[in-house]
Amino acid sequence: MKLRYLVIAALASSSAFCLPARASVPVSYNIGSLGAPGNGTQAGNVQVYQAGAVAVGPDYSTYYDGTGSRTTIPWQAALNPASGSPFTIEFWAKPEASDNDDCPVFNRVSAGNRSGWAFFQRAAGTGWNWRLYDGNGGEVGWDLTGGTANLDEWSHVVGVWDGTTATLYVNGVDTGAVNTGPGGYNASTAAIFSVGAYDTGATASTSYVDEIAFYPSALTAVQVLAHYNAAATPVAGTYYRSLVLADGAVLYLDQNPLQNWTAYNVGSLGNAANGANTPDTVIDQPGAIAAPIAAGNDHASYYNGGGARTTIPWQAALNPPSGSPFTIEFWAKPEASDNDDCPVFNRVSAGNRSGWAFFQRNAGTGWNWRMYDGNGSEVGWDLTGGTANLDEWSHVVGVWNGSSAKLYVNGVDTGASNTGPGGYNASTAAIFSVGAYDTGATASTGYLDEIAFYPSALSAAQILAHYNAAASPVPGAYSALVRADGARLYLDQNPPSVSIARAGSTANVTFTGILSESTDLTAPFWTASWADLPASSPYTLPAPLSGQASFRSHR
Helix, strand or coil, rough: CEECCCCCCCCCCCCCCCCCCCCCCCCCHHHHHCCHHEEEECCCCCCCEEECCCCCCCCEEEECCCCEEEEECCCCCCHCCCCCCEEEHHHEEEEECCCCEECCCEEECCCCCCCEEEECCCCCCCCCCEEECCCCCEEEEEEECCCCCCCCCEEEEEECCCCCCCEEEEEEECCCCCCCCCCCCCCCCCCCCCCCCCCCCCCCEEEEEEEEEEECCCHHHHHHHHHHHHCCCCCCCCHHHHHHHCCCCCCCEEECCCCCCCCCCCCCCHHCCCCEECCCCCCEECCCCCCCCHHHHHHHEEEECCCCEEEECCCHHCCCCCCCCCCEEEEEEEECCCCCCCCCEEEEECCEEEEEEECCCCCCCEEEEEEEECCCCCEEEEEEEECCCCCCCEEEEEECHHHHHHEEEEECCCCCCCCCCCCCCCCCCCCCECCCCCCCCCCCCCEEEEEEEEECCCCCCHHHHHHCCCCCCCHHHHHHHHHCCCCCCCCCCCCCCCCEEEEEEEEEECCCCCEEEEECCCCCCCCCCEEEEECCCCEEECCCCCCCCEEEEEE
């Protein structure tokens, strides 16, 4: 038996910044194969993170308000193949108004002899119009109109150029549109790709636009219909995105934030302690640990101070009885402070409070750990110490030995004196939350990494060892200590991973994320060659085994 494995980063691998839902962000990220050169720049009142066209999600679209708001991409050769080369443009649009001349997607040079192409939303019953220009003044070589463009309804619009002939599809079906032009197409060598309006902001669309994709091939009628049907399929393994990427999109603005819905627990509690990220949690940011991981550098998550958070439902394993020891550990790099930010939270706030919470105070005041004693909102243990400097990583550890608490910052016991009466009331209902309260209130602005919970009181020596290991250049040195010291919860904020170990004739696959298997390691990931397995970690390979089995994990 030959077994191989590799670790991959998730598709949404990194981003520089993301603002709260329904605000404008400066960049629309391309997740197609062209990568960052296909990123779009937002201009005007572009409203992101609106309800999208795809059923599996949450999925998001972007709203363009008809005033010239738009997303533009500088000319790219990959988006403008030669006139005789095939290509496909695909998008979803939900128009909210019409003047019979709105332009949702545009890639044309308008001055002189026109080149490129543009889509127009006509009256509802007239449908969608795709124009390809032939380089003879303003003449339209291919002018196709068909389907319907109903207001307040999603339309799936696809234009296919096979190198000589154009076809317009709407809602998965060839419209059969007859060309009213003389034929011919002049590929552009200078067009700015624009979504929401012309590149100048003229002829603006008032609509939601989603899933904009460009392919350097002529999609078939079968592929187009499969995309249309997949948008309504809420079944894992038939993701709309997987089809778009498998069919070779070089540009794909899916309009979603660059994040992942799940923070994977690699502690002993396993998937039961996976966290759910809100859409505005920005994953795969630079982390606190110096050593690289298999998928690149260490990662943290960014919480925007607007309520972005990662939550875990109440777990008995994360809430031992009041007289039992435990330790909470995390790394934080705050970017702002109002003296009351909460990076890690596990409290029932109503009535007689139970559980605990950490707060970031002013830089010189440091970090505050509060443990509630069940007497109204009284804080039984209230410890403050260390420093909470902005733009610097702090290692923060709270230790409860069953009767008293200690606060460590950057590997050192702060010696913080308790300003409360003592006592601790363990929670039987608290939601564990990272980045803010479980409700999104009292939110933290900054990066958080390596959140861990231990069912024991870590010693001063163990805590110092963890702090020092973060600077080690040895891959896995830090995580090895966390696991060896018994972390039940460990959100290392890194992408999914997979490993294989053999014991005699038995092979076990340990993984986070979704496990996929293939007999062809070289096959593109978003193809049928890779099958998602309905498995939990660890997964024992069934016997008998023969040949080669390859595994990947993904988000």
